Each structure stands twice: as C-alpha cells, then as structure tokens.
Amino acid sequence: MHDDFVANLRLLCGYYPSIAEVCRRLEMNRAQFNRYLNGRYRPRHAAMQRICAFFGVEEHELGLPHEDFRRLVQTGKGPVVAAGFGWPDELLQRGRHGMARYLGRYFEYYHSMSRPGHLIRTLVCLEERGNGIVYQRTERMQTPASPRPCHNRYMGVAVKLADRLFLTDYETLNGHEVTQTILFPSFQSQVTRLSGLKLGVADNSERMPCCVRVLYERLDEQVGVRQALMQCGLIALDAPGLDAELLEAVRNDMVPGEVHFRARH
Template identity: 55%
Template sequence: MTQDFPRNLRLLCSYYKSIAEVCRRLNINRPQFNRYLSGRSMPSANTMRRFCDFFGVEEHEILMPHSQFQRLIQVRPSATTPTDSGLPETEHLEHIGKLGNAGLDKYLGYYFEYHISMACPGKLLRMLVCLERRDDKIYYQRTERLKESPHEKTYHGVYLGMANFLTDRIFMVDYESLTGHEITQTILFPTFKNRVSRLTGLKLGVSGSGERMPCAARVMYEYLGQSVDVRRALALCGLYDLDSPEIEDSIKKAVTNDIAPGEWHFRARH
C-alpha cells in the first residue's frame, strides 16, 4: 500500500500541467509534497482528505493497488469533462413502451403462473396473473397466495407491473406493492397460434426468505380467459408438492429447473 500510494498520487498529478500547479492549488509546500510522491512519507489524515477532495477520489481508492487504481481513473471524468452517463433519456424509455404494445391485446386476460418457489425451494407455486390495457399501456397484477402450513395465516402478495412486446418476446417487469422490497422480471415466448393456451419463459427475482437470494426459474403461464371468478381462482393458488396430482405432469416438466448437457446458460425452453 505504501508503494501504491505515491504511484497513484503521481498518476493523479499527471492530469495537470505540472507538480507546481498542483502544489499551488493545494496550497502545500513543494518539498513536503515531493516526499509524498517519492514514498518517503505518508500524509496525515487531514492532508489525505484534502488530496482526495481535490482529485475527486475516495481515500480507499487512492490506496488501491496501482493497476486497479489506474483502470478506475481511466473511466472517471475529469473536472472539465461533461458527466454524460450514456444512458437513454426518459422519453426514449417511454418510446420503447409505446413500441412494445402492438400485438399484446390477444394476451389480455387471466392466467395461472407456475414456477418453483424461490422462498420455498422444492415446492411448486401457482399464482394468479391478470393483464389489462389502460390507455396506451399494458399493465398486470400477479397475486401470490401462500400458506406454508395449515396452522399459519394465509399471506397474499401483490405484484404490479407493465408488459411490453418486443421482437417476438413478451417482457414483464413488476414490483412487490406491499413492502416494495422486490422487483421481478419475466420474459415469455409468445404464441403464434390464434388461440392462447400456454406461455413459457424465465423469471428473475429475489427469494422471499431472509437471505433474499437472487434466483432464476423457468415459468409457465396457463391462460384462463378474459374473465374469471377471482375468489375461486385464488383459492386454487398456493404451494404444491412436486408430485401433487393436482398439477399436470406437462406443467411440472415445463418448470423443472435443470440444465441439459451442452447448455452453458440457464435457458428457457419453448
């Protein structure tokens, strides 16, 4: 660390016209500054703070290994460089939303969603999903009904989100509305048949357990129709054993989270 600091300090100074300019702007004695540059001494905590404020770095950064610090500085903007992040502006994101609505109307209605539970591994979770159009956007609600044991109170989780149809894929992003502690993304294969029956894909989220582990799971949507008896549909939602006769074998197979030989990524299966 002692050898990395003077090298990092010299690198920072190289972005200025001269060492003299740096000393003048820092109002520091040149011979003393030379001792820092040579590694013969380390600055006090107060002087270190002045250096970091002047150069726009944190103290732990200026003490990094030199190669790591060099990469960091290369991508940092200088004081005179505009800090353009390169991210699209808000109107561009809204434009994507408008582009992605065409073709989703035939998917509006109610679905059962199936996937292996992230909070209760080894259990299959059935949820109720409703997609609907409001003005020029497609919104949806996913409702989770959990009762882990007969003696526990039933828990209902509500996820609210927006769906887009982009280049032959359905993209869905939602958030858990009661606590705001989770965002979930789902990508589904559309069907090119006139009749919508099932959609498959992948979902990425966070387990509801204490560890909040990011997880990916295969998912299936089973179309129920434009309208349903919501109370009866929710009564069928919840956790199921993987060998439960109430869940069709084709659904269990579709949401099994395995990786086939030759697969290098966790992939959806159409």
C-alpha cells in the same frame, strides 16, 4: 376528505370504458359501487382492499386532495399509471402492438424460490390501461406455521418486443423486490400456455437471487378473481392436476454442454 375520495375514485373509473366494466372486473354489485361514487357510503375494509388492489393504489392515496391525486396519476409517479415506471412513451406504444391477444388472467407456475421442493401458483391479470399494458401478480401464501393466508401484490408493465414478452413488476407492500419475466409468444390461434424464464429473489431472510423456468396458463373468462385466488399458493410436485407437460416446462435442469440457463420453448 370524503369529497376527495369520491373525486379520486371517479377519476380512476374514467380509465375504463364504463362503470359497469369496473364493477364486472371488481366482481362488485353495481348499486353498491354507485353508493361509493355518489359519496353516500365509504367502503368498508374488505371492499376498500379490493378497490385498492384493482386500481393499484394505496388506501391513503385515495384520500389525498383531488388535485394532488390527479397529479400523482397524470405524472405516472404513483402506482396507478406506473404504466412503464417512467419508460419512454415510444417504447410503450411499440411494446403494446400485438398484446391484445394476451390480455386476461393466468395462473403462473414456477419452483418456489423460498420453499424448495414445491411449485408456487400465482394469479396474473394483464389489462390495457392508459398508454400501455399493465398487470397485477398476486401471491397467496399459506404454511402450517401460518395457516391464515397472506397476500403479496406486484404491479408491473408488459411489452412485446421482437417476438418476446417482457414483464417487469415491483412488490407494492414493502417495496423490497423487483422481478422480471421473459416469455415466448404463442403462435397458436388461441393463447393457452406461455413459457419462459423468471428472475427474482427468495422471499425469506436469505434473499437469494434466483432464476427459474416459468409457465403461464390462460384461465377461462368465467373463472372469477376470488375463485382463482383460492387455488393459488404452494403446491406439492405430486399434487393432482399437474400434468407432465407443465412439470417438464418448469423443471430447472441443464443439459450437458449448456453454459447458460435457458428457457424451454
């Protein structure tokens, strides 16, 4: 089983330009990661969770016999190459055109579907993998009743079609939710903010289908994943640092005469 884990981890690393690139994105020491690749050590719980979250796999999948794991990856039936949930390759290839400038990390803002009166800030990481553009969206939820943060992780695929960005993802822990986000592209020289609409369900017992305006804010490359995650969670509407432009972009209102809930450019 240990040999299978090593072979499976090496296979996943093969989707990236180098081991150094994997370690940089994982924010993990290269020497430490090499010990896992060489089979000298098995990752402890915290390190294992980071590795699984980064590659989009479950821990038990990394322990599968290597040929089973390879088939899982290559057929696209596992979370690693869910790079399209079975979407046609032609669509993925067309949809990745022009997406290079959007790769990176973003804070996502929208009015919480389960906690009215609050915004929620999540972390979205878009990257190129295999034959398409995939992303991970991570929620960090903390309430007075549950002071210890819990995380929800979503894996998805992003395509750019006819001047719109389409992002579709699924919740990986329980498999109880699929969300879709449609964003306007940026025509500025530097991508800073993207706006659009998000469709999902409230994360509570009501599970009410909701549509909200959403804003993506590009993060500086120097901001690490852990540092960004610490800033995620529920935010009061009057919290410092929320500028008027951001609040206006995510305000869920309709003007007289509108018969559809529309995105705000």
